[in-house]
Amino acid sequence: MKSSVSIVKCQNYDEDKVLSGLRRSIDLIGGIQTFVKKGRHVLLKPNLLYGKSPEKAVTTHPAIVKGVIKIVREAGGVPFIGDSPSIGSLMKTAEKAGIKAVADEMKCPLVEFNRPVLPPKGGGRIFKQLEIDQVVLEADVIINLPKFKTHSLTLLTLGVKNLFGCIPGPRKALWHLKAGEDRKTFAQILVDIYQVIQPSLTILDGVVGMDGNGPNSGQPIPPGLILASGDPLSLDQIVCDLLGISRKSLLTNRVAFEQGMGKDKIDVVGERIEDVKISNFQFPTLSRPDWNLPGVLRKAIKNALTSKPVIDEEVCKACDRCAEICPPKALARRGKNLFFDYRQCICCFCCLEVCPEGAISIKPGWALKIVGRRQ
Template sequence: MTNVALCACPDYDEANVASAVERAVTLCGGMDKFVRPGQRVLLKPNMLSAAPLEQRVTTDPSVVRAVGQLVLKAGGRVIIGDSPAIDKVSRISRVTGMTEVAKELGADLIEFSRPTLAKTPRGSIYQALELEQTVLSADVVINLPKLKTHCMMLLTMGVKNLFGAVVGPRKSQWHMHAGDDRIMFADLLLDIYRTITPALTILDGVWSMQGRGPNNGTPCHSGFLAASCDPLAMDLALAPLLGAHRTSFPLYGAAVRRGFAKPDGADLRLIGDDPNTLIPKDFQLPVLESAMMVPGFLSGLMRKHLTSRPVQDPMLCQGCGKCQQVCPPGSLKLMQNRRAVIDHLTCIRCYCCQEVCPADAIHFKTGALVGIIERLRSFF
C-alpha cells in the first residue's frame, strides 16, 4: 500500500505554502527520512517555458522555496535544475522568480547539459537511457511537478515531470522514436521514472492548468499540494479525482500492463485532507486527438488525411519560431509571413509544436479515421 498525501493550500502566500509543504512531507515520514546531513539534493521543478507565473505553466517558486528550506533544515545541500524544451533555465528563472529563490537557499541553479548513459532496472523496455548526469549523481532527487493537463498524455504530474531529465536535444530524438504512440511514450516515461527513482515527489496543485495544457491551457484554482514517495502512485491516485477515467490515462494503461499498478487502484491510499473538499469538480481535461500509428499500407498520403494533424492559425502566431525549432522530424517550417508550412507526410503527431507555442496558434484537426472511430464508440 502506497500513501499519497493531500494537503489544502489556498494560495501561494509564503507562510501558507511552508505550512502545507511541511505537513505533506510529515505525512510521508518527514524530511529526515529522505535527506541526511551533507547530501546533495536535487530539486526538479517543472520549468517548461518563460511564461509569467499567472499562466501556471511552471512550478511556483514558493513551493521550491518551502521544500528547499526543509532540505536545508535536514542538513542537505540544494541544487535546482531542469532541461526546458526551448527557453533557457536562466531566462525562465528570471521571469518566474526562481533566481531569487535559488539565492535565498544558497542553491546552484543549473540547466541540464550533461547526458550520461544510465542502465535501466530489470523489467524495463529500454536497456539504457541517456539522462542528465546531475540527476544520476545526486544523493537525493526530489521531484516538484506542476499539476497540468497534457494534450498528448492527458495529464502531466509526477512521472511526466521526470522527462526533464532528458537533456534538451535528446528530447527530440525520443519524440521521433516514441512520440507518435501514447503507450510507447508512457513506457519510456515509466523507464525514466524507475531509473531515477525520486525519493519524494511534491505536486504543486495550488493553481493548476486545465484544458489545452501543458503550455496553452487556462489557470485553475485547485487549492492543494500532494506528496508521495512514489510519483506513479500519486499520478494514478489523482487522475480519477480530476475526472480522468483510468483507461483514458495512457500512463495507467502502461503501468497496469507491465505490472507496476493494480487495475482497481487497491494498492493506493489517500491520506491527509478529504479530496472531496479539495479537488475541483469541473476540471477540464483535454480532448486527446489521435497519435496512433496507422498500418504501413496506409502510410503517406492516406495517413495525411486519415489521422489527426497539426494546423496553424496564422492570425494568432507571434512569429517566435519555437514550433520550427522543436519539431523532431523537421516537418514544420515557419515562413516570413508567419504562416507555417507543415509536411503532414513526415509529421509524427508528437504535439511538440503545440506544446511550446506561446500563443496557442497550433491546434490538431481530427482526421477522418479518428472521426469514424469516435462515432462508432458513441454507439457502444
C-alpha cells in the same frame, strides 16, 4: 508494498500558507527525515518547460520551490535546482518563471542538464539506451516537483511525465522521434525513465493548475491542492481519482500496470478524495484515442482518428520556435507563413508546448469530434 499519497488544501501562493501546506503534506507521509538525511545533496526537479510568468501556470510556482528548499535545509540536506527546458537556456527560463529569483534569494544553485550519460545500472525495461543527465544520477536524493497540467500528447503531465526533463534538451527530440505517433510507446519511454530515476519524493503543485490546451497554452484553474508521495506513479493514480477518470486513462499508468507496477493499495492521507474532487475539468484533445484497433483498420481510418496541430496566423509572431523544436522538422516557413508537412508530423505537439503566443492549437479528426475528447 503499500504507498501513501497525501492531499492537503492550499488555496493560494502566500509563502507562509505554501510552507505550511508543504510541511503537512510531507509530515503525513513520514516527514522530511524519511527522505532527506543530513549532508545529502538533494536535486529539486521542478517543471520548467518554458519561460512564462508564474500566474500562467506553466511551470512549478516559485513559492513551492522556495518552501521545499527551506524544508530540505531544516533536515540538513543540501538542495540545488536542476532542469532542462524544452527550448532556451535554464537561466532565462528560470528567470521568467520566477525560479531564478528564488534561487538567488535562497543562495541555491541552478544547474542545467547538459551532460547526458548512460546510467551505470543500465537503462529502462524496454529502452536500454536512455541517457539521463549526469547531475541527476549523482544526486543523493531527488525531489520531483511537477505542475498539475494537461498535456496534448499524454493527457496529463504529473509526477512520472515530469521526469522526462531529466533527459537533456536535444535528446528529448530523439525520443519523440523514437516514439513517432505511438502514444503508448512514448508512455513506455516515460515509465522506463521513472524506473531508472526513482525519485525519493514527489510533491505536486496543484495550488493553481492548468486544463484545456496544455501544457503551455491552457487555462489556469484553482484546485487549491498540494499532493505528496514517495512514489510518483501512486500520486498520478490519485490525481486520476480526483478528476473522476479511470486510472488507465493515463497511459503511463496503463503501461506500468501491464508490467506489474502500481497495483498495490494506495493509502490516501489528509483530505478525502471525495471532498476535494475536481469538477468541470477541461481535458485536452489528444492526438488519437487508444482503442487498440487492428493495424489495418487503424491505418484505414487514420485521418479520422488523428488530431493535428494548426497555426493561427493572426496570433503567430513568427518567432519560429516551433520550427526549431520540431523533432522531424515537419514545419517550414514559406514567406511570412509557417506550414506543416503532415506526412512528416508525428503529433508529438512539441510545437504547441513551446509557442509563447498560444498560436498553435489542435484540430481533431472528425471521428474524435464524434466520440468526444475524454477517453
